[in-house]
Amino acid sequence: MYEFRMPSLGADMEAGTLVEWLVKPGDEVQRGQVVAVVETQKGAVDVEIWEAGTVDKLVVETGKKVPVGELLALLRVAGESAAEIPEIPEIPEIPEIPETPGMPGVTRIETAPTIAATGSPRVETAPVYMATSARLRISPSARKLAEELGVDIASVQTAEPGAVISRADIERAAQAKTKTMSPATTKAAAPDWHAQMRIAIAAAMSRSKREIPHYYLATDIDMSAVSAWLVAENLKRDVAQRLLPVVPCMKAVALALREVPELNGFWIDGALRPSAAVHLGMAIAMRGGGLVAPAIHDADKKSLDQLMADLRDLITRVRSGRLRSSEMSDPTVTFTNLGEQGVEGVFGVIYPPQVAIIGLGKITERPWVEDGAVVVRKVATATLAADHRASDGHRGGLFLAALGRLLQEPERLR
Structure with a gap:
């Protein structure tokens, strides 16, 4: 039996809310298949399963906030029958009692019977009170839109009773809300997801600066050759x-990491664990603020066309709030490029448990000395922030030298 548990989707994640199951008991699943959608502080994430088999039981209901590592579902692997998995006794249905006087919308219900070791139910007599409204059914994209527009999903009406709330339902509710609310009220009702994300990022970065002994290096790289090649290629x-x-x-960063593997991996339990694969975490800004760095897998093995397609796809899904769990948990190193914003140099903060972050600034024309003469060259500043427990300045310098050398031979990067 395989236990499918809530994955960690980043160092700043402690729990996630299960938004939707994409499978049901009895379904066959394959390794890498998306089986659930989990809401984190950085948006909705499609969660994959890494074992093939048959779904036996969904342990957690949708809408529940689940800590990292908690059991979500049970899976029968090949050759294992349902009879081999001990069945969990069903809890008898909880009897309902009419609404409690003086507490509208609240129903008094008896505590669920407890199953004793003998199998006979024992009923607790102390009552509890809970809301009577049914659990809302809403698509992940509609939930994301509701957060962006500040729509209370509990007040949304669907086209048909009991239907799943769609984006169209959210848009109608938002339009109706705009007509009935004053500008001041609308502003006050804005969602606070951005503030929650900043809290999560602050926690991860504070941990990084507190626990990781950073060292920083920078070098200027002549980008003339790669810039000229790129212009000719794009024509x-x-x-x-x-x-x-x-x-x-x-591509150059990924290939340079092959030469200095100490910068590509994780610091876990007091030791460096280098990664054989280069999963390049790309820092991408989100709409309305915030930042995520999902992975482009095996970046060192992909062509420039594949990398371009992967980057375009990542940016689209980041800004629509749909990423995969492997993209959030797999990055072995982070690459940040702020050149488009006019920044000439960026010194990043390492995202634990990674051991390095590489930055690249704006490509600008600068004076450059070549063979004793001053010429104009297209130049960019490359930076490295690395964990001194995993590497040192000498190895970091070798990495930056390799990066500069590779960018002088753009044909090799194809």
């Missing part, structure tokens, strides 16, 4: 197929 392509300047830099 051969349709507009939709052209490469962004960051893409060859991504």
Whole structure:
């Protein structure tokens, strides 16, 4: 029996809310299949399962906030029958009692019978009180839209009774709310998801600066060769197929990490665990603020066209709030590029348990000395923040040297 548990989707995650199950008991699932949607402080995440088999039992109901590591579902693996898994006794249905006087909307119900070791139910006599409204059914994209528009999903009416709340339902509710609320009220009702994200980021970055002994290096790289190659290459392509300047830099970073593997991995339980794969975490800004760094898997093995397609797909899904759990938990190193914002140098903070973050600034024309003469070259500043427990300045310097060398030979990056 395989136990499917709430995964950790980042160092700043302690729990997530199960929004939707995409499978049911009896369904066959394959390794890597998305089986659930979990809401975190950074948006909705499609959660994959990493074992093939048959879903036996969904342990957690939708709408419940679940700590990292808690059991979500049970899976029968190949060759295992349902009879081999001990059945969990069903809790008898809780009898309802009419609404309690003086407490509208609240129903008095008796405590659920407790199953004793003998199997006979023992009923507790102390009553509890709980709301009578049924659990809301809403699609992940509609939930995200409701948060952005400040719509209370409990007040949304669907086209048909009992139907799943859709984006169209949320949009209608938002329009009705706008007509009935004053501007001051609308502003006050804005969702606080951005504040929650900033709290999560602050916790992770505070932990990083508190626990990780950072060292910082920087170097200027002549980008003239790669810039000229990119212009010539893009002239051969349709507009939709052209490469962004960051893409060859991504490939160069991934290849340079092969030469200095101490920068590609995790610091766990007091030791470095280098990763054989280079999963490049790309820092991407979200609409309305906030930042995530999901992984582009095996970046060192992909062509520039594949990297461009992956980056475009990631940006689209980040800004629509739909990422996969593997993309959030797998990055072995982070790459941040603020050149488009005009920043010439960026010194990042390592995202634990990673051991390095690489930054690249804006490509600008600068004076450059070559063969004793001053010439104008396209130059960018590359930076490295690394964990001194896992590597040292000498190894970090070798990495930056390798990065600069690779960017002088853009044809090798294809």
